[in-house]
Amino acid sequence: MSKGEPAVAQGRRALVFVEALKRCSVEAIDQLNALTVQRLNVISTSDLPALNASFNLVSTIFISMGWYFIRHGAWRRHMACMITAVISSACFLVGYIIYHARVGEKSSGYTGWIAAIYFPILASHVLLAFVTLPLVILTLIQVFRRRWDRHKHIARWAIPIWLYVSITGVVVYLMLYKWFPPGT
Template sequence: MNDKLAFRLVTAVSIVVFLVIVILQSRIITVFPVGSEIPSWVFFLPKLNAMINGTCSVLLLISLYQIKRRNIQAHKILNITTFILSSLFLVSYIIFHATGIRTSYGGEGAIKAFYYFILITHIILAAVVLPLVLLSFYSGLRMNVARHRKLVRWSYPIWLYVTITGVIVYIMISPYYAL
């Protein structure tokens, strides 16, 4: 695959994922009709997503440690594992939001402002990070180290921020989930 084709593929995947999430958030499409019973396992997905995000945060930190030690093989395995887990997160996230379940944050005052700041930055950066991560992976797997390093200067801190804030958002909103 050449760079031009890879860029087009990354762009297409990023746009499709973004559109699916926008459609689900706008409630245009739901998997379960209004009034139907949602399977109980669906309510576990937010907790699963937080566990996946937490695991990804740890793996990203270990990956950074490994590359600083010049252990390229461990770095590659950790990043591929993190990417797979992040992909599973995305599937789980889409399934949960396809149910039409909505939860509102119930905190008040400064903590509410903090929650929405974390949530909004998390959402925006989650949309931004996907193409950066895909391009970083492409460059890394092709051993284009110079380009990989340039991309990772942006993708790594954003990806780490998104995984950490995903856990924070879950912890803050979890008391308000309707069970």
């Protein structure tokens, strides 16, 4: 807690932040949806998996750089990298939701040794992705509260999990669309 600021006020700030994040997410989904099909036709639905993998790759790079910078005491660079990673991950999430709302789930049809590799990667990716979002939000809330001790404690868990999820997101895309597309 900040000196002189009651816990209730900090709780309100956190709720305002979460509500703003929710509203921004809904607006971003609406805007990307408009770009993809309805108005400008800039991005087709079939482009979204590659775009989403690109967002995951950008997140991977900036999470790694942010981790490097904080371990070397460059907190401003760390902050810039982590903000970029959060924005990139948010863009991924918006694109992912739009794609799966339109297309549904894509069946891999994998069997044999490919399935033995693909499905454990996919399962761990999906399960840890559910953990990543709340961890990243909790880490950000600690930043806004200026609770660096708690931020550091949560980030020690959030960063490796988030990094794993962003890397495996790219791997899942490559397996499903480039290396072993269904029907090959």
